[in-house]
Amino acid sequence: MLLEEHHFTALQRASPRLLSLSLASRSEDLRWIGGTSSKGPNDNRQFGRDLLRGLADPHGRVGRRVAGCESMWRGLWTLVSRAARGPHSPRLCTRQGSGYPAPGSGATIFALSSGQGRCGIAVIRTSGPASGHALRSLTAPRDLPPARKACLRLLSDPRSGEPLDRALVLWFPGPQSFTGEDCAEFHVHGGPAVVSGVLQALGSVPGLRPAEAGEFTRRAFAHGKLSLTEVEGLADLIHAETEAQRRQALRQLDGELGDLCRGWAETLTKALAHVEAYIDFSEDDNLEEGVLDQADSEVRKLEVALGVHLRDARRGQRLRSGAHVVVAGPPNAGKSSLVNLLSRKPVSIVSPEPGTTRDVLETPVDLAGFPVLLSDTAGLREGVGPVEQEGVRRAQKRLEQADLILAVLDASDLASPASCNFLDTVVIPAGAGNPSGNSQRLLLVLNKSDLLPAGCSDPHPDLPSHLLLSCLTGEGLDGLLEALKKELAALCGDPSTGPLLTRSRHQHHLQGCLDALGQYKQARDLALAAEALRVARGHLSRLTGGGGTEEILDIIFRDFCVGK
Ligand SMILES: Nc1nc2c(ncn2[C@@H]2O[C@H](COP(=O)(O)OP(=O)(O)OP(=O)(O)O)[C@@H](O)[C@H]2O)c(=O)[nH]1
Ligand SMILES: [K+]
Ligand SMILES: [Mg+2]
Structure with missing residues (x-):
């Protein structure tokens, strides 16, 4: 049953006054408790507004989720009309925009x-x-x-x-x-x-x-046709370069993140309604037992859900802007050869001279459908001149920031000091072959397998788990791509089911919401608890573009092309 404008008119005629009411929707077990109180007309203004917002569906229609019953409508009208007299009158229209004026609308x-x-x-x-x-x-x-x-x-x-x-x-x-x-x-x-x-x-x-x-x-x-997260999804879809990015952007454009946030906001509105009802009516006997416990348990459930999504946040951002994969190893292991092979273009100079690569060279590549920022680095060794030393310093810095390290060694030169040192300082500490560890991800590649004696399938069983490759012949490349795909899937998440938080803005608001819920739990006073819930809900609404600031909109829309 949809509550349209004419219903409101009917409601107004039906009953302008109501003392106390209980609004219930059997369909979703949604329970609203509220009404007027002896404390004067201002008390329920916020509640009326919350109620309206809580009942608004994604298209701004009011009351979609509420089963019709006369007393509920009467009560709703009382609250609505009271709220409407408040400083921020809610709109009682059937189609509601984002509340932001279209800049230069009219033209x-x-x-x-x-x-x-x-x-x-x-x-x-x-x-x-x-x-x-x-x-x-x-x-x-x-x-x-x-x-x-x-x-x-x-x-x-x-x-x-x-x-x-x-x-x-x-x-x-x-x-x-x-x-x-x-x-x-x-x-x-x-x-x-x-x-x-x-x-x-x-x-x-x-x-x-x-x-x-x-x-x-x-x-x-x-005009309320798209929420802010849907707008971001659209911008990402226009800029999507890999298949995984396209899938993620489409899901966001479909409003999945917005729906999730609205669901969470609805939970908070319910909890807030319970707390406010308690503040308003605690002296009445009408109030159901355990109203506050119910709010507490809703908040606890929400905390768990938010935590799960926040833990996933880095993955969504990686999928949007690319995972950082750093190719590192001792000099002449074939790092630049591998970068050129993976990016299918001559990004780096390859030469038999050790110490060829000095700077960090970055190139964006599509690896198995995932966006990757691939970095070639200087070979790690000691006792070199100042220029190469700076290259080594930069390589080490980049290694620290890597989402995934592609560690390259020359399979025919594992006993050299540079190889041993690299194994001891980078490969072993990263916990290669130890999938349970939370350490940085690393794939160990033994290159130049073509130089190994024929017929020897794995000459180094004592090393951490590794892949054999020859950049020269291309042997082992398919296996490496397969392993990379698995690593990237773990890093970026599955774009068709995985994380939805694609921007740090999303992470910021979810964290803000979670922090406010923490304050709710610690609040010793019900008014403070209600305020914490309002702050938490404010973060969710800003995530989808309600009550945000113009600057955020400017930043987001600047990314668009003319004509979109
Ligand atoms: N036989 C053989 N030679 C290779 C292979 N991969 C690379 N090379 C050769 O190894 C030498 C060094 O290759 P690079 O790609 O420059 O090695 P790098 O690790 O980038 O070297 P630096 O930048 O100097 O640290 C070159 O002569 C390559 O042609 C391979 O799979 N097999
Ligand atoms: K080289
Ligand atoms: Mg190189």
């Missing part, structure tokens, strides 16, 4: 939404109240096409009447459009002259101006 924007340059088809779109007028002006004397149906039209310049192109046009009347506003799309032939002709023609229509980067998406956010 109609247009942009080329497909890529720049010569192409078969280019898509130009508009959003805003003058979209219909713009579409009519360019397709005159024809009228608007039916909504959301592609129609072939002759486009001409409204000033000169000069034909520009024969194009497919689409009309999306708001609110059923990407931005929630009236939108039009022109699928024109992708020649630069056609595109610039149509853009100029649109610019000549009164009320239209070129769009800023990300402005279409920003309007979609402002």
